[in-house]
Amino acid sequence: MAKPVYHSSIEGAQHGGKGLEGFLTFAKEAGAAGAQPSNYMLEDGDSGEKFRSASDIKDTFEKHGLKLDGVSGHCPFWVHTSAWTGSKSGHAFIHGPNQDKSPEELEQWYENYLLRMMDLCAELGIKILPMFWGVSHGWELATGYPWGFWTSPDGGDLIKEGEERFVNKTAKIRAHAKSLGIYLAHEIHPGTAAMCAEEFGRLVEICDGDETLTVNADPSHCWEGEDWETRFTHPAVRDRVYACHVKNFVVRQNVPLRRMDGNWRNRAMQFTDLGSGDLNMVRYVEMLINIGYPARYIKITGADTAPLIAETESNYRDPDATAIEGIQYVRDSLCFPVAEGSFEDEMGA
Numbered sequence: 001m002a003k004p005v006y007h008s009s010i011e012g013a014q015h016g017g018k019g020l021e022g023f024l025t026f027a028k029e030a031g032a033a034g035a036q037p038s039n040y041m042l043e044d045g046d047s048g049e050k051f052r053s054a055s056d057i058k059d060t061f062e063k064h065g066l067k068l069d070g071v072s073g074h075c076p077f078w079v080h081t082s083a084w085t086g087s088k089s090g091h092a093f094i095h096g097p098n099q100d101k102s103p104e105e106l107e108q109w110y111e112n113y114l115l116r117m118m119d120l121c122a123e124l125g126i127k128i129l130p131m132f133w134g135v136s137h138g139w140e141l142a143t144g145y146p147w148g149f150w151t152s153p154d155g156g157d158l159i160k161e162g163e164e165r166f167v168n169k170t171a172k173i174r175a176h177a178k179s180l181g182i183y184l185a186h187e188i189h190p191g192t193a194a195m196c197a198e199e200f201g202r203l204v205e206i207c208d209g210d211e212t213l214t215v216n217a218d219p220s221h222c223w224e225g226e227d228w229e230t231r232f233t234h235p236a237v238r239d240r241v242y243a244c245h246v247k248n249f250v251v252r253q254n255v256p257l258r259r260m261d262g263n264w265r266n267r268a269m270q271f272t273d274l275g276s277g278d279l280n281m282v283r284y285v286e287m288l289i290n291i292g293y294p295a296r297y298i299k300i301t302g303a304d305t306a307p308l309i310a311e312t313e314s315n316y317r318d319p320d321a322t323a324i325e326g327i328q329y330v331r332d333s334l335c336f337p338v339a340e341g342s343f344e345d346e347m348g349a
Contacts, residue, residue: 002337002338002339002340003337003338004305004335004336004337004338005289005294005295005298005305005306005338006285006294006305006306006307006308006330006334006335007033007034007067007305007306007307007308007335008031008032008033008034008307008308008310008327008328008330008331008334008335009027009032009033009034009035009036009067009069009307009308009309009310009327009330010027010030010032010034010035010036010309010310010311010323010326010327011036011038011072011245011309011310011311012035012036012037012038012041012072013038013072013074013075013311014311014313014319014323015038015319015323016038016040016041019041020037020041020042020052020057020060021060023035023037023041024037024060024061024063024064024066025064026320026323027064027066027327028064028065028066030323030324030327030328031324031327031328031331032066032310032327032331033066033067033305033307033331034066034067034068034069034307035061035066035067035068035069036069036070036071036072036130036307036309037068037071037072038071038072038073038075039071039072039073039075039076039117040075042057042071042117042120046095046096047095047096047097048095048097048098048113051116051117051120054120054123054124057124058124067303067307068124068125068126069307069309070121070126070128070129070130070243070307071117071121071124071126071129071130072130072131073114073117073129073130073131074130074131074132074187075090075093076093076110076113076114076117077114077131077132077133077134077184078090078093078131078132078133078134078192079093079094079106079110079134080106080107080110080111080113080114080134080169080173081133081134081135081136081166081169081170081193082134082135082136083103083104083106083107083110083134084103084104084107084165084169085103085135085138085139086103087135087139090134094106107169111172111173114173115172115173115176118173118176118177118180118182119180121180121182122180122181122182126182127181127182127183127300127301128182128183128185128214128242128243128297128300128301129177129182129183129184129185130185130187130216130243130245130309131184131185131186131187131216132186132187132188132189132192132193132216133166133170133186133192133193133194133203134192134193135191135192135193136162136165136166136169136170136193137158137159137161137162137163137165137166137193138158138162140158141158141159141162142190142191142192142195144195163202163206166193166203166206166207167206167207170207174207174210174212174213177212178210178211178212182212183211183212183214183242183300184212184213184214185214185215185216185242185243186200186203186213186214186215186216187215187216187218187221187245188200188215188218188221188231188237189218189221190221190224196225196226196231197226197230197231197232197234197236197237198234198236200213200215200236200237200240201234201235201236201237204236204240213240214240214241214242214243215232215237215240215241215242215243216241216242216243216244216245217232217241217243217244217245217288217293218244218245218247218311219232219247219248219279219284220245220247220248220249220271220277220279220311223249223251223257223269224257228279228284228287229283229287232287232288232291233287233290233291238291238292239291239292241288241291241292241293241296242293242296242297242300243297243309244288244293244306244307244308244309245309245310245311246274246281246284246285246308246309246310246311246312246326246330246334247271247274247310247311247312247313248271248272248273248274248275248276248277248278248279248281248312249269249270249271249272249277249278249279250269250270250272250277250278251268251269251270251278252267252268252269252270255267255268256268257269264315265315265316270315271312271313271314271315272314272315273312273314273317273322273325273326273329274310274312274325274326274329274330275325275329281329281333281334282333282334285308285334289338293306294306305335308330308334308335310323310326310327310329310330311326312325312326
């Protein structure tokens, strides 16, 4: 009998206040088979100077009967590659004792933090690390503004400078990941080093095809000219999708996508529960099968199934209610038995 290739899981970044124990209790009671905690949940104390032991973390997962589906390392990776810009938008991710550090000090501290975090991941047997690289090319390029104001004061090329900056700033991290057998799964996302498929392909190219550079697929960030199927079937991306999120959104018509408004309910793009957004989630996870994500994940990790990580958010629904709906929607609607042949095979039998 055909079996599912997926299991239902949940991303932990939106549940930081629960702590690891509370998060896993919540995930299990909601019906998840696995969970992907944030890096903060694995820390021992609030300073970020120390992590809990791998054995302690494993025991906690085993107690709750949940699969450990990687670690969400998005926040510290983004801080590391964005600190040079002096951006204040990352301070929610920066540990308290580091709030007053200079950009140079932040970059060095978070480089060391990421190296330690990857060491922990290796102890935990984690091979795929979901994350995203920060604004390596600068905010001018990240805005996507169509005019050609992309030259530095000395007449240099900001794109070329950004590429050199990315290669240099990430070199030690990529080398350490490679030494540990860890794949760094970048979430193609606005305000990061690669905001579309072509840009991700360019990162791979300038890093000489570095095999550690992979992709965390998330269709909810495909709302500005590149739809999710185009992005994740792109030749530069499809064979490098090693992780995924399941997340939905709506785009309000006739509202500017780049509107500056602190109230998410007023913005054009809004995240939603999985069942009522603009995206067809079933078609999305079918596409992931077609490009080889679950088979790739299972081969690399030795797991029986690949996680569909629900990262559901809503501008209107209670966060926990939204997360529960996401877990159960994935479990009930997306973890289907996968055909082992064509429906035509039995015709005329």
